[in-house]
Amino acid sequence: MSSELLSKGYEPSEVEKKWFEFWEKENFCGAEEESSKKSYSIVIPPPNVTGVLHMGHALNNTLQDILCRYRRLRGDNVLWMPGTDHAGIATQNVVEKDLAAKGVSRHELGRDKFIEAVWEWKEKSGSAIINQLKCLGASCDFRRERFTMDEGLSRAVREVFVKLYHEGLIYRANYIINWCPRCNTALADLEVDHEVMDGRLYHIKYPFPDGSGEGLIVATTRPETMFGDTAVAVHPEDERYVELKAESVILPLTGRTIPIIRDAYVERAFGTGALKVTPAHDPNDFNIGERHGLPVLKVIDDSGIMTDGAGKYQGMDRFQCREAAIRDLEEAGLMIRIDPHQHGVGQCYRCKTIVEPNLSKQWFVNVKPLAEKAIKAVEEGETQIIPDHWKKTYFEWMYNIKDWCISRQIWWGHRIPVWTCEDCAQVVVAVETPFSCPACSGNRLA
Numbered sequence: 386m387s388s389e390l391l392s393k394g395y396e397p398s399e400v401e402k403k404w405f406e407f408w409e410k411e412n413f414c415g416a417e418e419e420s421s422k423k424s425y426s427i428v429i430p431p432p433n434v435t436g437v438l439h440m441g442h443a444l445n446n447t448l449q450d451i452l453c454r455y456r457r458l459r460g461d462n463v464l465w466m467p468g469t470d471h472a473g474i475a476t477q478n479v480v481e482k483d484l485a486a487k488g489v490s491r492h493e494l495g496r497d498k499f500i501e502a503v504w505e506w507k508e509k510s511g512s513a514i515i516n517q518l519k520c521l522g523a524s525c526d527f528r529r530e531r532f533t534m535d536e537g538l539s540r541a542v543r544e545v546f547v548k549l550y551h552e553g554l555i556y557r558a559n560y561i562i563n564w565c566p567r568c569n570t571a572l573a574d575l576e577v578d579h580e581v582m583d584g585r586l587y588h589i590k591y592p593f594p595d596g597s598g599e600g601l602i603v604a605t606t607r608p609e610t611m612f613g614d615t616a617v618a619v620h621p622e623d624e625r626y627v628e629l630k631a632e633s634v635i636l637p638l639t640g641r642t643i644p645i646i647r648d649a650y651v652e653r654a655f656g657t658g659a660l661k662v663t664p665a666h667d668p669n670d671f672n673i674g675e676r677h678g679l680p681v682l683k684v685i686d687d688s689g690i691m692t693d694g695a696g697k698y699q700g701m702d703r704f705q706c707r708e709a710a711i712r713d714l715e716e717a718g719l720m721i722r723i724d725p726h727q728h729g730v731g732q733c734y735r736c737k738t739i740v741e742p743n744l745s746k747q748w749f750v751n752v753k754p755l756a757e758k759a760i761k762a763v764e765e766g767e768t769q770i771i772p773d774h775w776k777k778t779y780f781e782w783m784y785n786i787k788d789w790c791i792s793r794q795i796w797w798g799h800r801i802p803v804w805t806c807e808d809c810a811q812v813v814v815a816v817e818t819p820f821s822c823p824a825c826s827g828n829r830l831a
Contacts, residue, residue: 405519414524416464425456426464429525431533433472434510435479438517446523453524467518467525469511471534473798474568474576475735480506480797496796503797507532534799543802543816550814554751555791561668562790564743565733566689566703570794571747574787577731577740586656586726587711590719591617591634594642601634601645602721604656606728607666608714609707611636612695613684614643616662618673621647623658637719638710639696646677665744683744703741748792748801756783804830 408414416426427449432442453465480503481491491499511532518525531538549555563572587608592600601617614636619626626647633642650673651660664674665683674681684694689703698706714720731740760783762768763776770776792801804813808827813819821828 401520401522405522408524409527412528414463414465415526415528417462420462422460422462424464425453425461426466427453428466429468431468431470431531432514433475434469434507434514434532435472435475436510437513438521443521446518446521450521450523457524464529465523465525466529466531467515467523467527468531468533469514471507471532471798473793473795474570474572476503476507477795477797478568478735491796499796507534539799540816542799546802547814547816549750554754555748556751557746557748559744559746560749560788560790561666561671561742562745562747563731563740564687564745565736565738566687566741567736567738568733568795569687571743571745571790571792572733572740573790576734578734578737579729579731581727582730584726584728584730586724587714588657588721588723589637589714590721591637591659591661592719593631594633594635595631598631601659602657603659603661605661606726607707608710609691609695609698609703610663610666610684611661611710612639612691612698613663613665613682614661615664615674615679615682616644616646616677618646618648618651618660618662619658620649620651620653622649623651623653625658637717638713646673646679648673648676666742668742671744681744685741685743687743689741747790748803750789750791752786752789756786759783807831 429449430445432438438446449465453463456463477491480499483506484491484494484499484502494502515527515530519527546555563574563577564570565572584606586604586606588602588604589608589611590600591603601619603617605611617634619629629645631645633644635641636643646662650669651658660670662670662673662679664671664679664681666685671681673679682694684692685703686692691698691701691703691706693699695701695706698709701709711720711723732738733740759768760780763770763779770779802815804815804819805811806813806822806825806827807829809822809825811822811824813822813830819830822830
């Protein structure tokens with residue numbers, strides 16, 4: 386009888402590494418370049434290189450693995466493509482924190498050195514993720530591993546940008562975008578997490594210029610933005626204001642006179658039915674301002690600090706300004722009342738800083754023509770959504786989709802392939818770095 390005893394439990398370290406190496410050596414999971422078999426492929430949703438895989442990744446990858454193994458057993462030519470995502474904002478934040486712990490900022494390093502530091506960090510983190518996939522036994526074709534900043538993929542991004550630009554689907558414009566004062570970058574709508582918070586609704590008196598009556602009472606959750614008000618709006622059919630003769634009010638704490646306008650967007654049931662209009666700091670107010678030709682006054686800068694447009698509050702943090710303005714309004718007898726109020730507050734999906742709606746010149750994708758094709762594909766059955774009841778959610782999203790802000794003010798990531806001639810101001814959009822301006826032949830391109 387053998388003296389060796391079976392282990393009481395399964396020892397994965399003694400089994401899995403050996404057999405996974407065997408799979409790789411024999412290329413059991415590799416897709417064939419040329420094959421008469423039916424093709425089946427999945428591109429793994431690339432995990433961000435900001436960390437390591439978690440249980441959600443494990444579940445997702447297990448489901449993909451099951452599908453791929455099943456298809457191989459059926460005789461299909463299967464490609465399960467592995468890769469990792471550069472995760473621009475998130476990765477830059479992680480590396481910045483790592484540098485800060487060493488007493489260094491990215492600005493002290495400079496752009497080129499900072500990018501080198503990110504690549505070094507990526508090599509460690511990205512390798513850990515791929516090794517985790519292998520430890521899970523994921524049957525990917527690891528020979529084809531890709532990273533979203535690889536040269537081939539970077540070129541593909543530039544080519545698509547240039548193609549969409551020339552098709553009129555990418556444009557640059559001033560518009561209200563989500564801005565993170567901590568990361569100092571624009572954010573797409575999907576990069577903003579909305580959380581219901583306990584806040585306050587401030588009822589503020591905007592006096593009439595002649596001092597008559599009670600003035601207009603405006604309810605707002607953000608008193609610090611009032612310095613950017615360029616009008617007060619009421620609904621044209623609101624019975625409370627149908628007989629209103631005054632055409633303007635005095636903006637509190639400033640002495641500035643602003644007009645009273647009438648716009649059907651105003652919600653009569655919210656607050657007092659009188660809406661302060663701040664075109665530079667609210668997307669709906671921006672639209673109202675466009676319709677009525679209102680001036681735009683930016684009073685909060687990209688770091689969340691009050692500008693000179695805020696008068697004596699210039700240089701204050703936006704939330705410090707809020708408290709200071711509340712005190713001054715109370716002292717002036719213009720704060721009518723303060724009510725508890727729960728409302729959704731947007732936060733940066735990475736650093737959790739409260740997002741500031743900000744007027745900024747950014748690059749956008751005109752999404753509507755693309756959404757129309759995506760809607761048609763589902764309606765005609767070319768693309769299937771399973772289970773079927775999720776179609777409703779899909780259509781609601783696609784029919785209400787807004788233009789997508791694609792520019793980011795960060796150092797790590799794909800750079801937009803756009804140059805401006807410093808001699809003639811010509812904008813040049815090209816896949817490769819241009820040597821000279823096509824308009825004036827100058828070579829001072831920035």
